Amino acid sequence: MKNSLIIALDFANRQQVEDFLKPFTNEQLFLKVGMELYYQEGPQIVERLKAEGHQVFLDLKLHDIPNTVKSAMKGLARLGCDLVNVHAAGGIEMMRAAVEGLEEGKVQGKERAKLIAVTQLTSTSRQQMNSEQLIPVSLNESVLHYSQITKQAGLDGVVCSPFEAKQIAKKVGADFLTVTPGIRMETDDKQDQKRVATPDFARAEGVSAIVVGRSITRASNSLAAYYQIKNLWEGISV
Numbered sequence: 001m002k003n004s005l006i007i008a009l010d011f012a013n014r015q016q017v018e019d020f021l022k023p024f025t026n027e028q029l030f031l032k033v034g035m036e037l038y039y040q041e042g043p044q045i046v047e048r049l050k051a052e053g054h055q056v057f058l059d060l061k062l063h064d065i066p067n068t069v070k071s072a073m074k075g076l077a078r079l080g081c082d083l084v085n086v087h088a089a090g091g092i093e094m095m096r097a098a099v100e101g102l103e104e105g106k107v108q109g110k111e112r113a114k115l116i117a118v119t120q121l122t123s124t125s126r127q128q129m130n131s132e133q134l135i136p137v138s139l140n141e142s143v144l145h146y147s148q149i150t151k152q153a154g155l156d157g158v159v160c161s162p163f164e165a166k167q168i169a170k171k172v173g174a175d176f177l178t179v180t181p182g183i184r185m186e187t188d189d190k191q192d193q194k195r196v197a198t199p200d201f202a203r204a205e206g207v208s209a210i211v212v213g214r215s216i217t218r219a220s221n222s223l224a225a226y227y228q229i230k231n232l233w234e235g236i237s238v
């Protein structure tokens, strides 16, 4: 899990995924299946990617009453994913229920998936958080608070931006996972992301894993973009 580069497979269907993966022959990848793909293709897409030898982050960001989240997590646990998530805003009781569901549903003889919680989405700015969510603190304070309650609930880590990762490691613990989307190369378009950082900045801040979508999946040469980002993330100069 640590030092992973996770590719966000934000595609509409399985065919598009297969087309994207074609040039990556023999690469064991860490792939993220999000709502767009999962809601079209269902559990089979996860099972298929796992059968092909990839690691899978199922990014469904569960956020509901504790009982519902527990039952949903129990079902997801059976898919044998490596990483799953919830929203920390659901609260400690909901997050504890998610852990219980994951434990109850886990595949016999296999380690259960790591469970992380989304703090503040990387598409959220301080202004939006203050004015729309009515959370009157800085993004750092809010993300740190959510990280602390996530730890208290017994989860393995959080989704945050690289800007908050160092403080989380200092206050919550170096083993607590920080998984960071919003990764862009200097010259890339930010699109809808607000808290954006480069792969080398993320590495310098000590994040556990980066999540990269469009900078790879929408690149004219996805394989080249993947290796360029991977090298920066791993500190390899070419």
Ligand SMILES: O=c1ccn([C@@H]2O[C@H](COP(=O)(O)O)[C@@H](O)[C@H]2O)c(=O)[nH]1
Binding pocket: 008, 010, 034, 118, 120, 121, 122, 123, 159, 160, 181, 182, 183, 193, 211, 212, 213, 214, 215
């Ligand atoms: O705070 C969050 C949580 C999840 N995401 C997801 O990561 C990818 C990022 O894609 P890009 O194309 O690299 O922007 C996407 O699947 C999001 O759903 C996030 O961006 N921020």
